[in-house]
Amino acid sequence: MGGRVGSRGDRRATIQDVAREAGITKGTVSRALNGHPDISDATRARATDAAARLGYRPLGSAQAIRTGRCRALGLVIETSEHDAHRPFLAEFLAGLSQGAATEGWTLTVASASEDTLGTYEMLIEERKADGFVLPRTRRDDPRVAMLREAGVPFVLFGRHGDPEGCAWFDIDMATAMREAVLRLARDGHRRIAFVGGSAAHTYNGLREDGIRAGLAEAGLADDLILHGALDRDTGEAAATALLDRTDPPTAFIYAIDLAALGLWRAARKRDLRIGEDLAVIAYDGTPEGAHSEPPLATYAVDHHNAGLRLADLLIRRIRGEAPEDLRELAHATYLDRGSARASKYQPTGGTT
């Protein structure tokens, strides 16, 4: 069915077959196909033609043993992490492997529950990956230190405290959060709370920075800032703490969608209605947000694209480009949904 034109039975074509077909030696075929300069155009054409005729594709492991490159990107998923990133994993993986595939690379996935660094070391030692994508970067990330010292290429999804030697792709989340503040302030809110996530991760500081910038720009107080809300339960707890203050917020910004959904429960217990008494905007773009009542306004991240870009950046890093040239910042897109409004505070509605 496939229609392979193997020179001999059903075996896959080897470089020897190509050499025979083209009437040159296998060494020459190798150099021709890999673009070495000391091959004439005519010979190169004969090699590529013969390769195409036979459907030749070099065997990755065979090249790996000489070149030391296996043309695979590594990704280690940490099962101990809180699962805020779970919903995106499929999109992200698809983007990564698709980006790798366009260059003929593959994606090697490993998981680590405890000894994360050991997992990386094993993959390096056994040459299962030429470089790594590091998701969920921490402010001071041990993986960065380790890979830096080992001289193994890597690219961050997120940023790092010390960007020296780091290539990265990230979302301009500070701008998004600043925008969120200004958006709510424009609607008349004067008491805007921010509920952050994990303090150890870089995203949290960056989002807080944006919040503080927005608050300053709007001339509002920054006394309603909390952290540590990672899921629905902790998000509810944070909301409860804030709503119980003497001068409670009328609007919330959450660093994480899933945590924001905890506000619904906290609000119900106090007979406050989101979209009327309270406004809330979050960040991530998880599918669940679209199904709450009212739906959750959020800054959505395109994780498929993130995977695509990270694969490209990492491959270029492995090929030797300078990390300083491999840094990209993309934007989150605002999904304007019901939860962002609080009719009590709308210009058309009640008082300020």
Place this chain on the structure above:
Amino acid sequence: MGGRVGSRGDRRATIQDVAREAGITKGTVSRALNGHPDISDATRARATDAAARLGYRPLGSAQAIRTGRCRALGLVIETSEHDAHRPFLAEFLAGLSQGAATEGWTLTVASASEDTLGTYEMLIEERKADGFVLPRTRRDDPRVAMLREAGVPFVLFGRHGDPEGCAWFDIDMATAMREAVLRLARDGHRRIAFVGGSAAHTYNGLREDGIRAGLAEAGLADDLILHGALDRDTGEAAATALLDRTDPPTAFIYAIDLAALGLWRAARKRDLRIGEDLAVIAYDGTPEGAHSEPPLATYAVDHHNAGLRLADLLIRRIRGEAPEDLRELAHATYLDRGSARASKYQPTGGTT
């Protein structure tokens, strides 16, 4: 830092180094380490000792070129699939790669948006995987036909219409669904609906079989069966259609959690309350189900364990065990939550 004891500088130890260290030839080391019978115990001990001293680990790609095995499991995720399985992907992947790791294998992930079979063929052609895990099996699955013909080992997560030559791991979902029917019937429900998912996939028929068995056992009619509910919207549509009948159901069983959540909206529009006027049980165990009001009763699947088992089965399949010996059926665990009750129909409550 790592403390490798490489015989020469920082280079990783090769089989030559081990041979030198043990005072035997590299061929003998290879045979000793791979358990060939024609090696004396004494020599084998010297080889393993030397290997341990040097921290030797064979280079996968080097073995691959001779043995034809790369010691990697392949997984192709189809991005075009509806995203009912997304929430589990992280757990599932973790299980798979962990299961692979225990045998020293790795997991190669690729994605396919259109040409799924082509993706498999490419991975086979380039020997990026020794076998495949096929998730979301269809009743008549083209991947099975292709891999069967190509002679490439595979293992199904789910079952197949023609089990010939198929190894698989699956959940005994028929029993779960049958139990669900009996559970609801015991609570006094006489009108029990079943809302299935994708008819092309095997899971749907198996779940329907269980439902019908349960209905027959309870002596109830099977006129409330619908299919095609894959997400919240289609789940709501199915619920609407059923509730609008002249003799509507008082209890629902959904084949998919996510679809079951669509019942909440349909019920609200009719002023029916789940946990009071209506009972619902679903299947999957998605995290979202725990946060609805009332929480969704469901048969939860341990996807991490599924990954673990599938990795083990596939590796054994690749090593040559007969597919008939590589079939496992696990059980879903019932999460008894609020949505399963309908106080109107409880023995303590109203009439039958």
Place this chain on the structure above:
DNA sequence: TCTCTTGCCGAAACCGGTTTCGGTGGTATC
């Protein structure tokens, strides 16, 4: 016309393993 480059390619070594083949020494058999 002769030498010196230079472009281009073949031959062979090499990468790190696995596998085949043959030979050695020791023990059992006649």
Place this chain on the structure above:
DNA sequence: GATACCACCGAAACCGGTTTCGGCAAGAGA
């Protein structure tokens, strides 16, 4: 005591590529 057999290991081929090295022929310069 000669032969057959067996357990065991060294030597070398092999897997499918890449890379080094050297030589040949053509063109440039004297």
